[in-house]
Amino acid sequence: MLTFVLRRVFQSLIVLLVVGLVAFSMFRFVGDPIDNLLGQERTQADIERLRTQLGLDQPFVVQYWRFLEGAVQGNFGVSYRQGRPVAEIIAERLPATLELALVSGILAIGVGIALGVFTAIRRDGWMANTIMTVSLIGVSLPTFLIGILLIYIFSVELGWLPSFGRGEVVDLGWWTTGFLTPSGRQALILPAITLGLYQMTLIMRLVRSEMLEVLRQDYIRFARARGLRERTVNFRHALKNTLVPVITVTGLQLGSIIAFAIITETVFQWPGVGLLFINAIQFVDIPVMAAYLMLISVMFVGINLIVDLAYFAIDPRLRAENSGAK
């Protein structure tokens, strides 16, 4: 058990180090930040001053050391474009993305599991068939088209919901939230659906196929034979046993939600880190790109690690295999 955990943690650290190297190489070798910061009209003095200011005149090793030192402390230098510390900009944008991801995650898991159970129990009903067909279309539609479609229906035609921004937010000092104002909650609805839809269909299809598998098992037939109520059989006996793979996939999907937030945030001009990243790519703002890369890798690697460990804790077979062979 301990060796397995240690090995996984070690692997995760290696991945983070590799990503850190990529991030630093971006800093060091990609483009000329001076070009990006100063326009066409610039003097040699301007260039020199900025070069010293950004530390670009230092030798490679010194810059690398500075980067590592800074990264551990959450310091990623100054944005080429905005001229402010990257950590400050990200801290300002992060609550928007996390709130969006949280709501879409809950939506995807809640609705996904409910629909999955429903379509498995009523597998030949017209309602279940309709849901399955619609979900197939949902998977093939690119995310940004779903967003545009929702904007067209609910903002342009019906005029019910706002099409961009976060609405009014409440500043809690270290966190800004849109949950506390009506306009903030309204602004959250369309982006959350757009972001959660793909994961929702995935979870739904997974729960459905797992449920169908479990419902064929003998112990379900025995439970029915014992005269247990249908509800008890479906939820207490069947659903419970489908949850192990569902937890794994769901955990891994949470990472994707944060990555795909980039697309949703651009469609809805949602002021989160994803939109920040896209703007950073457009203007080749390397410090912001590198910081986003590090942030998202820590999230991904962390989530993967937790899922692996959770899976390991849940499934006894895995434990036996690992302690013996390796």
Add this chain to the structure above:
Amino acid sequence: MADIPAEKPREAGAFARFWDSDFGWKFRHSPVALISFGVVVLLVFSAVFAPLIAPYDPFDPASLNLMNGFTAPMEPNAFTGDSFWLGTDDQGRDVFSTILYGMRISLFVGFAAVFLAMVLGVALGLIAGYRGGWTETIIMRVADVQLTFPAILVAMLIFGIAKGFTPVEYRDQMAIWVLIIAIGLSDWVQFARVVRGATLVEKNKDYVQAARLIGRSQFSIMLRHILPNVLSPVLVIATISLALAIIAEATLSFLGVGAPPTQPSLGTLIRIGQGFLFSGEWWILFFPAATLLALALSVNLLGDWLRDALNPRLK
């Protein structure tokens, strides 16, 4: 005289062999395959011959008339009286023509990116599977790390880095190639994994042992003996990857980190069209979006069908 008849039956035979084979039979009897194949052929055909089909050249400033801007589909323009099948955009460009040219770019990027991913993935997969040892460990570890992140994120990152390497004045011209490299590099892992798996099986078979015994080099064993035997799953993955690559290209271009407005792909056109959503010019957005959807959906369905028909084990 005697040569020509001898040549002819063989040509007819190849097609007839396909037509009578299991594969051909499945193809003829699957409405999904026939329809999606038809749509793909139609779209690819109209993209390839866009300059001949398109009524206007949307990139020739001389043919544009600003007075024609915002003409609705099938309605004559209020000022000039010109009529356009699918209307015009804000600059008076014919939407139908921009879609044809846009699809050309979307398909070119899609095919080229998948080709790059395929060559890279197959080569690395073959080497990893055949050589084993630390070569395999390094290649597959890199693949694992890359697989941790969604492909679209990797593509964005590569696009950003490559953009940084391009001098500012060439960025728009190079964008298409940067896009191909970004999507191609984000997508090689699937190929490498499948090819490695298949190679591990093939390399212990008798014919490989025999080839080794007669002294063929590692390179020629991999290329001439193993490669042909691992290609059928590669074809399936390539088709599915094509749909993903087309969507990835559209997504990147839509986000503004792909094809520039001077060389608009379908994604760029949708990005432009989104700006007119609220002012009522729906056609500037709707027709490119519908085209993208038809393209992605039909390639996707064709890929799914191909997977089931060629190799049920891959399901």
